Amino acid sequence: MDYRKKIKELEKEIKEKDKRIEELEKISDAFNRITEVFNEELKEADKTLKAYETLQEIILKEKIDNDKTVQAYEIVEELSNREKQEIEKFLKAQEAVNKLSFEELLHKENVLRKILEVNRNLSSILNTDILLHKILRYIIESVRAQRGIIFLKSENKLIPAIYLNFKKEDLNKNYFTYPQSQIYECVKTKESIFVVNHPIVDREEKISFMCIPLTYREKLLGVVYVDIISSTDTFSESDFSIGEIFCLQASVSLYNSILYSEIRRQNKELIKLINIKNEFINKMSEQLKAPLNHILDELRSLYKGGNLPVELRNKILSALILKVEKITNTVNKVINFVSLESSAEELFKDKIHIEELIDSILENYREEILNKNLNISVNIESECKTINGNKAIFKTILDELISNAIFYNKQGGMVTIKSSHTGEKYKFEVIDTGEGIKKEELSRIFEQFYRGQYAPALNQKGAGLGLYMVKSLVQSYGGTITVNSVEGEGSKFTVLIPAY
Template sequence: MDDHNKTKDALIRELEQLRSQVAAQDQPSAASPQNIEELTALTHAAESFLGVHDLPSLWPRIKTAVQNTLQPDRMAIFIYDSENDTLSCPYYFGLSQTYIDHINKIFREAPGTEQLNRLASIWIEDAQADPSFNDLREIVKAEGFHALASFPLIDNRGKTGGGIALYWDEIRPLNSSHVNTGHTLAHMIALAINTITLFTQTREALQRETQLGEISRMLNTTPDLPTLLGSVVKMVAELIKADSGLIGLVIDRDIMTFYPHNVPNWMNLRPAPRPRGLAWQIVRNCEPILVADYPDHPEAMQKWIKAGVTTFVGAPLRAHDHCLGMLALFNLNNSPRLFNQRDLDLVVSVGQQAGTAIQNLRMLAETQQRAAAMAAALNRQAELDMMKNNFTQSVSHELRSPLGIIYGHAELLASESLGELNEDQKQSSKIIMRRVLMLTNLVEDLTALLAAETQELRREDIDTTMLIYSLLADYQMRAEDLEISLEAEIAEPIPWIRGDSTHLRRVFDNLVSNAFKFTPAGGTITLRLNAEGEDVHIEVADSGEGIPDDKLGRIFERFYQVESGSARRHKGTGLGLTLVKEIVEAHRGTVSVKSELGQGTTFTILIPGFFPEPVADQAEAPE
């Protein structure tokens, strides 16, 4: 905006100078009335130029100013585009289209910087007779003008931005006053064009920033890939004023799929393998490309030439160091719009953002697919777990009664209540009772494990100390029979536990029973009980065989036994320690184990507890 203001200020200064000259001409002994008229017309022209903000509105005002000062029969304005190095005629009057087309054709034959020399300050009295117009003699005669004047559009910095050409139908001798007026008018036109150009560039820059912001928001908020791909091509085409465009995404490294915008319907844009072509060149090199003349490019493809592609700009879709595809924009059917470096920079910027957005959406889609698959697997697992639990519960329920009946009848047989048995029959009865008891224990373990897994436990206040003392009493006789020392170390007061006493008793039964299995005669089993804050800390330690380090991590697995196969000396279901872990964790506790071969094993349980409120002493009865 600063450059725009400076250019406008220069035009205002020019206007002030013209007003001063007009005021000076009004004084006695001033110049001729014709000079006063020209200065007044120039002043009015400068005033009219100030309020204009677009070139189409400026051209009629220039026409009026020229006709009020130099009275030409025809006029043409030529503008130089420094970005594309071209010269063109955006406005003319009184001239035929054939003549203008011929002039534009001459301009296209060489770069604009060279063509600017044709717009040097000249005054030709009769172009039909002037030798310098021999090459244009026929077209000049056909057009019908004689005199010609050209004035370069030079701004305050001495930069030529084009020129204005004036034509008269009659022969006009050189007039220094008219030449000065022409230069002054051309200078004012140059300042006005610069002012409008800078204003337009500033407005377009703001518009581009707004469009870039909209593109960035779209890339960051669009939830699905097809919508993003279709939107980004359309928005970038609008950003750089391209006719058409497309995105090509690389699939499996050697296939590219296309997402077009405003591409002719007849074109076949099926997934393309890795051949020649600008699209694959961009992906292969991961570099942008700007092509001013697509049909002449060695990598141009015939179907795109047939579609009318004239200019091409493309950039890679980058995500970190990976090239996911390419973004290409192009103009069709001899469009006068040429892409420049600014357009390429914009496409590169959007390509980087789009690449990151595409990668993020792909990762999101993959994550969602994995999450959906995992959710389906978890749901299936939950269904299987429920089926397993239901089966276990049904089987356990159905087995209890027949096992009880079998055990009862086997006990009757063994007691000879139903008749005297020989030794083989007695032995068979005992085997039946032992096996039935083993199956009954297995059913009870499965039932308890199921209850612990499903958190179907009773909640009651349990005196932990009394629980341990009752356990000691139950196992004391067995310890004496096996010649094992059963000891207790209780550091009172001990917190109580809120839980299921039956299941907790099964925990300690399993641990103590295991200790008896693996502790030889003369060994020791110790129960330690103490408080850690309001948590209950319990240890069951033995001086038995110990557990190998390579098997210590698996002892809580279902049906796992340290001894396996025919070498097993200690029978069991393999569910005891699993049950311990499940019940303890159902009480929000933890269980751990330490062991050393030949030294023994220690199981440690930590369960949240609480100290009960003290019961107030009853008041003594009156005597």
């Protein structure tokens, strides 16, 4: 009995579960139907949204088309206004022409003819000063101006080259300030400026002026300024047109004149360089010819002398070698000067032992020192015994100063050579007790090819290049050379070279 009861209970539970399953299936079917409806509604919403976006695009496109239509209308309106303005300008110009009397038209024609004739005349003038004067005078006459100035452009500066009916002090007066600013505006824009009846401070008259650029192939050559200061008279548009036409033609003549002047200047420089070269060659030939001929004569005598004693032969040969070394030294000084490349690397490439360098220079002039019985004093401070520099350059500088102190000294005189370190500079002094230098010659002794008064008297031959070379070489180091001299007592040369 218990089993049957349990079976019935289980069957009852199964039926209840089946019933619940059926209910769940019904709920699931309902949910699926709801989902399908929702999806369909979602699709409809998407279609509605796309339709809305399409509608928005259509509206936006129509708006753009409307904007384009408005812009097109505005452009047409603007073009119409421009056409109206052009027509108005044309009518005003025609009215102005109609107002001109026969005499005025004839005057304008005559002025234009005169401009063409004047410019033909100007084209033959190559002197810039004369040309500028004529240009300014003609333009003042053509436009009935009272005063005028031509400014020329030079290295980004505006320089008043010529002025008529102006006083120089007028350029600084207050009433000229306004036109001056307009002149610089004309330079900046390369366009003409025309102002009539501009008030002048503290004056009853008014100023009318033109600023017209002088240009050739877009290159600014200068500016023409003309004005009228009057309470009644002024420039007309016709005057302004005539001024522009005249300046346009005159610019060609001015350019040709400036070009011609530059060519002449370059030719003069070239001729000057050629003359310097020829003079240099002549001077060097003169300086080398005499000692070379003397050496040649002595060599011939030695060759023809037969069996000379060995001691005498060696003495003659030693003297000849010394003379050849002097000539070689002169040539080397010139070569060093001409071929010098003043780069930092070249200027400081050597370690120079100053004392040894001075000793070697003095040895080259031992014969002259003995012949004149000169006393030599050398004083080198410890800081200057070894310095950085170009040995060939320093040798040329010191050799020239020391040799001059020897050759231009008196019998039994004194030569003092000093080297010291002062601040950030090396100081070299060469002092002699010779004839000295005249006061009027002191400013010229460093000039190229200049020789002092005592050189011929002391039978000292030279090209006049020595001190010129010394100064140039000292300056290549950023240094200076000065001279103090008293005629009849001697000279002192001082060289200062930065200690790098």
